Amino acid sequence: MRLHGAIALCLLAAACQSKATNGSTTPPVVQTPTNVPANVSHGEAPVGKGTAAAPISAAAPPRSTQHLHRVRLEISNATIVLAPNVNYEAWTFDGKVPGPFIRVTQGDTVDFTLVNRAMMPHSMDFHAAEIAPSKYYVNVMPNDSIHYRFVPHVPGVFLYHCGTAPVAAHIANGMYGALIVDPVTPRPAAKEFIFVQSEFYLDSAVAGKPRSLSWERLLGLAPDYVVFNGRSAQYSENPIAVKAGELLRLYVVNAGPNRFSAFHVVGGIFDRVYVDGSQHSPLEGVQTVAVPVGGASIFEIRLKEPGDYPFVTHAFADATKGAVGIFRAGGSGKP
Numbered sequence: 001m002r003l004h005g006a007i008a009l010c011l012l013a014a015a016c017q018s019k020a021t022n023g024s025t026t027p028p029v030v031q032t033p034t035n036v037p038a039n040v041s042h043g044e045a046p047v048g049k050g051t052a053a054a055p056i057s058a059a060a061p062p063r064s065t066q067h068l069h070r071v072r073l074e075i076s077n078a079t080i081v082l083a084p085n086v087n088y089e090a091w092t093f094d095g096k097v098p099g100p101f102i103r104v105t106q107g108d109t110v111d112f113t114l115v116n117r118a119m120m121p122h123s124m125d126f127h128a129a130e131i132a133p134s135k136y137y138v139n140v141m142p143n144d145s146i147h148y149r150f151v152p153h154v155p156g157v158f159l160y161h162c163g164t165a166p167v168a169a170h171i172a173n174g175m176y177g178a179l180i181v182d183p184v185t186p187r188p189a190a191k192e193f194i195f196v197q198s199e200f201y202l203d204s205a206v207a208g209k210p211r212s213l214s215w216e217r218l219l220g221l222a223p224d225y226v227v228f229n230g231r232s233a234q235y236s237e238n239p240i241a242v243k244a245g246e247l248l249r250l251y252v253v254n255a256g257p258n259r260f261s262a263f264h265v266v267g268g269i270f271d272r273v274y275v276d277g278s279q280h281s282p283l284e285g286v287q288t289v290a291v292p293v294g295g296a297s298i299f300e301i302r303l304k305e306p307g308d309y310p311f312v313t314h315a316f317a318d319a320t321k322g323a324v325g326i327f328r329a330g331g332s333g334k335p
């Protein structure tokens with residue numbers, strides 16, 4: 001409110017000065033700001049009062065205990081909700097955006113089947129795999145399927161996505177997800193979350209119909225929404241409950257298709273960041289780390305005291321378009 005008062009005083013002073021110089025006796029017009037900013041740091045979106053579950057959970061799946069993972073994904077079109085009253089006709093893995101979060105351990109076998117229930121060719125590219133794209137990342141025709149196996153040898157967190165051309169359109173329509181590859185020696189216990197950042201480019205609204213992709217806006221790099229886990233600002237409207245002092249581990253994946261993420265937690269400094277998931281030489285004591293499109297990093301942080309801590313891409317046009325959430329730290333989770 002003090003800010004508003006200062007703005008009003010400045011405007012008043014300008015008007016008075018104008019009166020003094022032009023000699024008019026017309027009462028000064030004082031403009032009042034109409035957009036009242038949320039009374040919370042980085043309140044780019046409405047902040048919910050409680051900690052109700054968000055529409056799409058950010059909880060990471062638990063570490064796996066099996067060594068053979070039969071993963072079967074079905075491709076289909078599905079209407080998703082990008083924001084209140086904004087529906088989008090998405091292309092999906094298993095009817096959701098992002099697709100299912102998958103978790104395996106280094107050296108496990110992934111036995112993968114992709115079934116195409118949509119009306120056009122699609123495919124699958126696992127960044128965690130080291131196999132020949134010309135053999136496996138090939139188009140699967142409607143009502144057809146493909147089956148292959150791979151062994152992830154490198155721990156980290158990895159993007160998976162449809163690789164059918166034009167890839168930008170398939171990703172912009174929602175065809176991506178995250179695969180965690182745990183090291184054989186488990187990481188220290190932590191509360192773990194996955195955030196997949198991505199963009200949506202909308203065509204014109206037609207009454208009663210979900211929105212769909214605007215290719216022109218995509219090529220113009222002008223997203224309408226930039227989101228974590230497929231929905232604008234869902235973790236601001238439904239803050240994520242954590243405890244002050246406990247170790248948080250964030251698997252942050254950038255599906256794009258175009259925008260870098262400048263991942264940052266307001267009010268915190270990362271203890272360690274495993275850049276692009278690499279086990280080697282994590283960054284220590286860093287504030288903001290870029291996650292490139294097609295990349296993913298593992299962030300570890302402890303929030304020092306109870307309170308609300310926004311997490312954002314610090315590219316603030318994108319945060320304003322929905323890439324913002326809140327960690328709501330309560331009670332002590334030591335140390």
Ligand SMILES: [Cu+2]
Pocket residue numbers: 091121122123162163164170175
């Ligand atoms: Cu596709």
